[in-house]
Amino acid sequence: MNDVEALILKLIIEDPYISLNDLAAKTDVPKDAVAGYISSLTKQGKILGRAYMLPERRQVLCVGGANIDRKIWAKGVLELGTSNPAESSKSCGGVARNIAENLGRLGNNVSVLTVVGDDHEGHWLMEYTRAFVDVAPSEFLNGQSTGTYTAVLDHDGEMTVALAEMSVYDSITPAFIDPKWGYFASADFIMLDTNFPADVLERIIERCRKENIELCITPVSSPKARKLPDNLLGVTWLIANKEEAEAISGITIENEGDFFRAAEIIIHKGVEKVVISRGDKGLIYFTRKGEAGVLIPPAISVIDVTGAGDSLVAGIIYAHLNGIPTEDACKIGMACSIITLQSIETVNPILNNKQLLETFKQNFK
Structure with missing residues (x-):
């Protein structure tokens, strides 16, 4: 300037x-x-639009997907090729939206930048979300359908297959992002999922790097993780599951050493801190400064795994914003995930600071 x-x-x-x-x-x-x-x-994001609106300082901006989640639970052991007795539900979902709601319930000043269809489900989704999150950066798109995610869960609550219809994100271009950069520039921290097209992801990563804005990336799936550019310099956190880490690192993970080898490859792409979740076996973390470790979760009764990864990310971001070191930040993320695993909701409605602290103390003394 x-x-x-x-x-x-x-x-x-x-x-x-x-x-x-x-x-x-x-x-x-x-x-x-x-x-x-x-x-x-x-x-530059110093002002917003022709009315000279000054950007409000937002602690976190979550960028990416907001969908309708449909879950179908099998009442017994799933049998392929035949009809299975089941129950179903509908709720708000989407990785960026879920993380934003988790952070909002934890008391963070958070906003979400996403797109939904100008349809009944899109308006319902945004109306629900605005109770916890500022949705002003988001838009309704005419002629588009709101994204949907349908998960089929076995009788133990584990996902067997998921189907995603999210063509609404294909219409997003860098030209859509650039006029909204004020929301990025006025945030302390950006959380980016990989729902948007590859050129949009690259533009956001590049601009955050140039403007020294802290950025966390969490892939949505292994196919969508492949949309990330090779150059991830400037990314503060990358939080992925095993399959996503394989897609980003380009190696097959078969043992514990492979988890750290994949994390090291991702670090060499420019990321400062890498977390790879391992489902019921916990997670590993690895940082550019040489911090490394394995965290094993406590044995708990799992009701539904949907949203657990999103709450892990939210807990880590929450801890990071409060200056908590890497290992303890990962423990707080796991505590947040434990709360989600014990609910049929994608974001557990009982989540708050007090509940998170109690869960952390009970499981990570």
Whole structure:
């Protein structure tokens, strides 16, 4: 930002309703040039749009998917090729949205940037989400259907297969993101899932790196993890499961050593801290500074695994924002995940700071 831009920004902060004529007069700069400087300030995220709206400071911006989750539970052992007795439910989902709601329930100032269809389900999804999260950065898209995720769970609550219909995200381009950069620039921390197209992911990663904005990436699935660029320099955290880590690292993980080898490859791509979850076997963490470890979860009764990975990410981000070291941040993430595993909801409605602290103390003394 040059001296003229700094002066224009100062005048706008003092009077957000100041006109172009007044800005030109007070800066001794032609009106068309002032308009150019304002355009530059908008692209930098210093102001939002033509009304000179100053971006509100948001602690976390979650970017990516917001879907309708449909879950089908088999009442008995699943048999392929035949009809199975089952129960079903519908709830709000989407990786970015789920993480945002978890963080909101933990008291963070959080917003979500996503797209949904301009349909009944999209409006229902956003109306529910706004109770915990600022949805102002998000948009309804005409002619598009809100994304859906359908998970089939066995009688033990483990996912056997999942089906995703998320073509709504294919329409997102870097040109959609650039005018919204003010939401990124005014955040302390960005959480990015991999629902958006590859060129959009690369643009966000590159701009966060250039502007020194902390960024956490969590892949949605192994196919979508392959959309990430090779250059991940500037990424603070990358939190993935085994299959996603294999897709990013390019190796097959067969034993505990392979988990750390995959993490090291990802670190060499530029990431500062890598966490790879291992389901009921816990997780491993590995950092550029040489921190490394394995965390084994306590034995608990699992009701539903859906959303557990999202709550793990939310707990780690929550801990990171509070200055908690890597190992303890991972433990807090696991405690958050434990709360989710003991609920049929994708985000457990009992989650709050007190519940998280109690779960942490009970399981990670």
